[in-house]
Amino acid sequence: MKIFLDTAEIDEIRVAARWGVLDGVTTNPTLYAKVGGASYDDVLREICDLVPGAISAEVVADDVDGMLEEGRHFAKLASNIYVKVAMSENGLEAISRFKAEGIRTNCTLIFSSNQGLLAAKAGASFLSPFVGRLDDINEDGMTVIRELAEIKAIHELEAEVLAASVRHPLHVTQAALAGADIVTMPFKVLQQMVHHPLTDKGIAQFKKDWEAAKAALAG
Numbered sequence: 001m002k003i004f005l006d007t008a009e010i011d012e013i014r015v016a017a018r019w020g021v022l023d024g025v026t027t028n029p030t031l032y033a034k035v036g037g038a039s040y041d042d043v044l045r046e047i048c049d050l051v052p053g054a055i056s057a058e059v060v061a062d063d064v065d066g067m068l069e070e071g072r073h074f075a076k077l078a079s080n081i082y083v084k085v086a087m088s089e090n091g092l093e094a095i096s097r098f099k100a101e102g103i104r105t106n107c108t109l110i111f112s113s114n115q116g117l118l119a120a121k122a123g124a125s126f127l128s129p130f131v132g133r134l135d136d137i138n139e140d141g142m143t144v145i146r147e148l149a150e151i152k153a154i155h156e157l158e159a160e161v162l163a164a165s166v167r168h169p170l171h172v173t174q175a176a177l178a179g180a181d182i183v184t185m186p187f188k189v190l191q192q193m194v195h196h197p198l199t200d201k202g203i204a205q206f207k208k209d210w211e212a213a214k215a216a217l218a219g
C-alpha cells in the first residue's frame with residue numbers, strides 16, 4: 001500500500017521523504033491556503049522536485065473548459081502531476097477528456113462506491129473516498145473503501161483506491177485491511193504511526209542500561 005502525505009507544507013514533505021516511506025502527496029485548495037506565501041504553481045513545483053511519486057493538484061473551476069484549462073496547466077508543471085477533479089457531471093467529462101489527452105487524474109470528493117465506479121469508468125487513475133468526512137456525519141467511511149476495493153477486484157478496474165480525509169492512525173490500519181491501494185494522511189497521523197509508548201519507553205531503558213554498564217566498567 002502506498003503512503004501519501006495530505007499537505008502542502010514543504011517542511012513536512014521533506015521530513016517524510018527522508019524517512020523513505022513517502023510515495024506521493026495530495027494537495028487541495030484548503031491545504032494550499034494554510035501554507036500561502038508562494039503561488040500554488042511554485043508550491044507544486046517544489047513538491048514535485050522533492051517527491052518523484054504522484055502529486056495531486058486540484059482544479060477549482062466547475063465548468064468543463066475551465067477544468068481542462070487548469071488541469072492542462074498543472075500537467076505542464078511536472079511529469080508527476082495528477083490533476084484532481086471533484087466528482088460531478090462536469091468532473092466526469094473532464095476526467096474522460098484528460099484521459100484521452102494522457103493526463104492522469106485523481107477524482108476527489110467521492111462519498112459512495114457508485115461515484116467511485118463512475119470515476120473509474122471515466123478514466124480516473126485515483127478514486128478518493130473521504131472517510132473522515134463520512135464518519136463526521138455518522139456514516140462508516142471505511143465501507144466505501146471496502147466496497148470499491150471489492151468492485152475493483154471483481155471487475156479488474158485499473159483505477160487505484162485512495163483513502164482520503166484520514167483523521168487518525170486507526171483509519172490507516174482499517175484502510176489497509178479494507179484493500180486501499182493508497183492512503184493519504186496529514187503529517188501528524190504519519191508521526192503517530194511511528195510512535196508507540198512501549199517503543200519510547202524501551203529506547204529510554206536501553207539507553208539507561210547502556211550508560212549504567214559503561215559506568216560500571218569505568219569505575
Ligand code: E4P
Pocket residue numbers: 006026027028108128130132133164165166184
Ligand atoms: C485529499 O485528497 C483530500 O482533499 C483530503 O484528504 C481531505 O481531507 P479533510 O476531510 O480532512 O479536509
